[in-house]
Amino acid sequence: MNRMTLSLIFAAATLFAADNNTQSRPNVKIDPPRTVTVGERSITRIHICPLQITTLVLPEHELTRTSTVADTENWKLETTESKQASRYLNIHVKQPLTNETTLNVMTDHDSSYTFILDLNGGACDSKVFIDADSALAKRIADTRPWLSPDDADRLRTEVNEAKKGVAAANASVDTKVDDFRSKYPAKLHFDYKYDQKIAEKLGVHSIYTDGKFLFVSASPLHAPTLYEVKDGKPTVIAFDFNEGLYAAPVINEGYLAIGGNGNGKHQEKLAFRREPEAN
Numbered sequence: 590m591n592r593m594t595l596s597l598i599f600a601a602a603t604l605f606a607a608d609n610n611t612q613s614r615p616n617v618k619i620d621p622p623r624t625v626t627v628g629e630r631s632i633t634r635i636h637i638c639p640l641q642i643t644t645l646v647l648p649e650h651e652l653t654r655t656s657t658v659a660d661t662e663n664w665k666l667e668t669t670e671s672k673q674a675s676r677y678l679n680i681h682v683k684q685p686l687t688n689e690t691t692l693n694v695m696t697d698h699d700s701s702y703t704f705i706l707d708l709n710g711g712a713c714d715s716k717v718f719i720d721a722d723s724a725l726a727k728r729i730a731d732t733r734p735w736l737s738p739d740d741a742d743r744l745r746t747e748v749n750e751a752k753k754g755v756a757a758a759n760a761s762v763d764t765k766v767d768d769f770r771s772k773y774p775a776k777l778h779f780d781y782k783y784d785q786k787i788a789e790k791l792g793v794h795s796i797y798t799d800g801k802f803l804f805v806s807a808s809p810l811h812a813p814t815l816y817e818v819k820d821g822k823p824t825v826i827a828f829d830f831n832e833g834l835y836a837a838p839v840i841n842e843g844y845l846a847i848g849g850n851g852n853g854k855h856q857e858k859l860a861f862r863r864e865p866e867a868n
Contacts, residue, residue, distance in 0.1 A: 662686075798863070813846055
């Protein structure tokens with residue numbers, strides 16, 4: 590047998606083996622995602638195929654805490670994010686010892702889900718959404734999520750850091766307030782001229798300004814109206830009154846009056862004018 594004949598025989602054998610392998614491979618059907626409603630006692634069958642990944646999606650607000658399967662060597666369970674709890678659990682199989690196994694999932698709300706993983710060569714689930722029935726959904730909503738020791742330490746650290754930040758901010762505010770209070774009196778100017786006897790009659794104790802606002806300390810029997818005088822014409826000015834202190838935008842000239850209509854005829858009237866002292 591010559592070398593060419595051997596080469597032809599080897600090539601034919603290779604093609605035959607490849608054709609047999611192709612024919613022996615199963616035609617796997619990937620089913621579209623489906624939804625299953627479960628309760629606490631439900632057992633759900635999940636169809637798994639070799640060389641495929643099936644994803645389980647837990648109910649909303651549920652996160653995996655532990656996931657266990659009997660044949661841990663060949664059935665692989667993976668969450669979508671490493672070292673983090675997730676609603677998503679990916680399942681893929683290598684060479685399982687049996688065609689069926691149980692999968693138990695414990696969540697952060699102490700819910701327990703049981704699944705039967707069914708090795709199926711013909712069809713497999715691509716994704717299965719797990720919905721909780723009304724009773725289970727209510728229990729999930731009423732259960733405080735479980736925290737791992739690492740998460741608890743992390744949250745405790747964040748809370749402590751936040752408290753330190755708040756304390757530092759409060760200390761800064763207190764310092765600024767104290768500084769303002771110590772310096773503010775120097776900003777007050779008692780340089781308004783008015784008739785002291787009329788002021789006593791109206792219950793006015795003092796009139797002063799900080800350069801931005803006009804303040805009138807008074808305890809009147811009848812609240813007077815505040816007027817500003819510009820170019821000889823009076824205009825009513827709105828003001829705030831709190832615990833015996835009137836506050837209004839700064840006025841250089843004006844008057845307080847009881848009664849009348851602003852045309853110069855009043856029952857009582859206290860005129861005042863600011864006359865800043867020369868530096």
